Amino acid sequence: MGGAVAGIAPRSPHAGTMVDRHQGQTEMTGFFTLLYKELLRFSKVFFQTIFAPVVTALLYLLVFASAFKARPDILPGVPFVAFLVPGLMMMSMIQNAFANSSSSLIQSKIAGNLIFILLSPLSAGEFFLAFVAASVVRALCVAVGIYVAAVFFVALPVHHPLYLALFAILGSAALGALGVIAGVWAERFDQLAGFQNFVVVPLSFLSGVFYSLRDLPPFWRMMSRFNPLLYMIDGFRYGFFGQSDVSPPLSLAIVAAFCALVSGLAMALVGRGYRLRN
Amino acid sequence: MSDPDKGPAIEVAGVHKHFGRVHAVRGVDLAVRQGEFFGLLGPNGAGKSTLINILAGLTHPDQGRAAICGYDVIANYRKARRALGVVPQEVVFDPFFTVREVLAIQAGYFGLKGPDNKAWREELLAALMLTDKGDANMRTLSGGMKRRVLIAQALVHRPRVVILDEPTAGVDVELRASLWVFIRRLHAEGHTIVLTTHYLEEAEALCERIAIMQGGGIAALDTKEAMLRRARSKTLRVTIAGPAAVIPPQLALKLRKRTDTTLEFALQQGSDSIPEVLDALRAAGHVVTDITTEQANLEEVFLELTHRRISPPDGLSPDPALPAA
Numbered sequence: 001m002g003g004a005v006a007g008i009a010p011r012s013p014h015a016g017t018m019v020d021r022h023q024g025q026t027e028m029t030g031f032f033t034l035l036y037k038e039l040l041r042f043s044k045v046f047f048q049t050i051f052a053p054v055v056t057a058l059l060y061l062l063v064f065a066s067a068f069k070a071r072p073d074i075l076p077g078v079p080f081v082a083f084l085v086p087g088l089m090m091m092s093m094i095q096n097a098f099a100n101s102s103s104s105l106i107q108s109k110i111a112g113n114l115i116f117i118l119l120s121p122l123s124a125g126e127f128f129l130a131f132v133a134a135s136v137v138r139a140l141c142v143a144v145g146i147y148v149a150a151v152f153f154v155a156l157p158v159h160h161p162l163y164l165a166l167f168a169i170l171g172s173a174a175l176g177a178l179g180v181i182a183g184v185w186a187e188r189f190d191q192l193a194g195f196q197n198f199v200v201v202p203l204s205f206l207s208g209v210f211y212s213l214r215d216l217p218p219f220w221r222m223m224s225r226f227n228p229l230l231y232m233i234d235g236f237r238y239g240f241f242g243q244s245d246v247s248p249p250l251s252l253a254i255v256a257a258f259c260a261l262v263s264g265l266a267m268a269l270v271g272r273g274y275r276l277r278n
Numbered sequence: 279m280s281d282p283d284k285g286p287a288i289e290v291a292g293v294h295k296h297f298g299r300v301h302a303v304r305g306v307d308l309a310v311r312q313g314e315f316f317g318l319l320g321p322n323g324a325g326k327s328t329l330i331n332i333l334a335g336l337t338h339p340d341q342g343r344a345a346i347c348g349y350d351v352i353a354n355y356r357k358a359r360r361a362l363g364v365v366p367q368e369v370v371f372d373p374f375f376t377v378r379e380v381l382a383i384q385a386g387y388f389g390l391k392g393p394d395n396k397a398w399r400e401e402l403l404a405a406l407m408l409t410d411k412g413d414a415n416m417r418t419l420s421g422g423m424k425r426r427v428l429i430a431q432a433l434v435h436r437p438r439v440v441i442l443d444e445p446t447a448g449v450d451v452e453l454r455a456s457l458w459v460f461i462r463r464l465h466a467e468g469h470t471i472v473l474t475t476h477y478l479e480e481a482e483a484l485c486e487r488i489a490i491m492q493g494g495g496i497a498a499l500d501t502k503e504a505m506l507r508r509a510r511s512k513t514l515r516v517t518i519a520g521p522a523a524v525i526p527p528q529l530a531l532k533l534r535k536r537t538d539t540t541l542e543f544a545l546q547q548g549s550d551s552i553p554e555v556l557d558a559l560r561a562a563g564h565v566v567t568d569i570t571t572e573q574a575n576l577e578e579v580f581l582e583l584t585h586r587r588i589s590p591p592d593g594l595s596p597d598p599a600l601p602a603a
Binding site: 030032033034036037040041044045108111112113116117118119120123277278 | 364387
């Protein structure tokens with residue numbers, strides 16, 4: 001070791017380095033590097049992170065479409081199979097956005113390699129945003145995969161692309177932020193599984209993926225209104241069909257407020273170094 | 279703020295840290311000079327790793343301040359972390375990536391990219407004999423190779439100060455020697471090095487100044503030479519003609535080891551004299567054919583300062599049943 005290589009002399013931390021000449025640019029480089037690393041991480045296990053959720057959603061579609069073939073349309077003029085697709089897309093986005101940030105964090109914590117990020121000059125905001133942005137990208141990849149597969153079987157016109165994009169991005173960002181909270185909080189895989197199985201999955205299943213709010217009894221209709229994921233799915237479906245149970249601007253406001261709330265909480269935890277820095 | 283080029287490389291002032299009821303670091307004050315090779319020693323649980331974690335920003339102190347090259351590790355954490363490279367004690371790695379990806383990502387966290395940094399990363403791989411493993415996944419590397427990647431990761435942003443937390447723990451003799459060469463080279467090229475190790479001969483061979491931590495505080499802080507002078511005993515090994523059947527009573531307590539023809543005594547510096555020992559042996563009828571002496575090493579100083587005793591291997595303990603003249 002220590003062969004004939006150029007000197008490894010240290011640089012002054014304050015003089016003449018690229019770091020200091022272009023402080024802002026390089027700080028963005030740190031953020032983009034963490035984002036790139038997170039994208040690279042899930043793309044290396046593409047089969048598990050993208051392909052499998054797409055197949056799962058298509059299986060749901062197949063089973064429900066077959067079982068409820070004779071069911072009358074839920075939204076006027078929208079076949080039941082078509083009604084299901086946006087809900088399945090949003091549910092998959094929700095679950096995968098959560099899984100991406102939470103599983104990356106818990107794996108890094110347990111394997112100990114989170115130290116490489118914690119030793120770096122990245123700020124809490126850059127840390128948080130990179131994990132959330134990667135979650136959004138994964139969620140969108142899954143959604144596009146489901147859409148591309150589904151259009152072979154059912155017509156899916158897009159009536160309001162802006163709403164579609166806003167609900168997709170805000171919804172997956174909110175769940176990515178929730179994943180950051182869960183990943184930071186959990187110290188064992190079973191704690192994270194508990195969070196996922198007892199919070200995220202029930203909320204996503206009980207959010208109108210397979211039914212309309214109008215089909216529910218009054219009590220459950222009222223209870224469902226406390227589920228923020230309902231507004232994500234209802235608003236996202238509005239983007240496709242131009243019809244919804246809740247006013248789209250109201251849904252958008254609720255989803256944005258939920259996203260801001262969980263983001264604020266996640267930022268507070270990361271900023272304090274909760275279970276990251278003793 | 280002091281000039282980063284002139285002030286201490288590491289400055290710790292009045293740092294306390296509790297974990298629940300455990301007072302892990304108790305009011306530590308410490309300054310490591312620029313370019314120094316500094317040893318941080320202490321038994322397990324002495325507070326070394328907590329102190330290092332505080333310097334690295336991984337642990338926040340309850341009280342006091344720490345700075346790297348004059349940059350406060352909390353208030354000015356970006357600059358402090360850019361000036362610091364830490365080789366962690368545990369061999370940790372990200373199983374998703376190759377060695378080159380790991381280094382590129384680590385450099386990117388520090389805002390470094392482009393051909394200059396890429397060339398630098400290749401230099402590091404060459405210096406650490408990892409070039410041919412650059413495209414291998416981290417999972418496939420041996421423990422020693424993973425440890426070398428950890429060193430490369432710590433150096434990828436050319437920090438002025440490098441903390442090596444037990445870099446040679448659990449590595450084979452050959453790798454250990456090559457790591458010593460590499461670490462010496464880092465020091466020769468201007469890096470401030472802080473080394474923690476359980477191999478005290480390693481600290482003795484490499485470090486210029488040594489701090490020994492005990493119970494969360496600094497038990498001793500001095501140059502290596504001054505530290506060695508603190509040792510209270512040195513070893514006198516005497517070879518005699520014929521079996522040592524009788525040991526003079528005044529030497530019995532000093533006897534540390536005996537075989538048929540050799541006797542090993544632990545002499546207290548300042549109070550015991552070699553001629554007196556030899557005279558006592560001759561008076562007991564022994565013919566001394568050879569003598570060797572051995573100065574105290576850091577291990578003895580360490581054990582004295584930390585009030586610890588090691589269980590010596592068989593035959594090394596003073597034998598109270600030795601026959602006296």
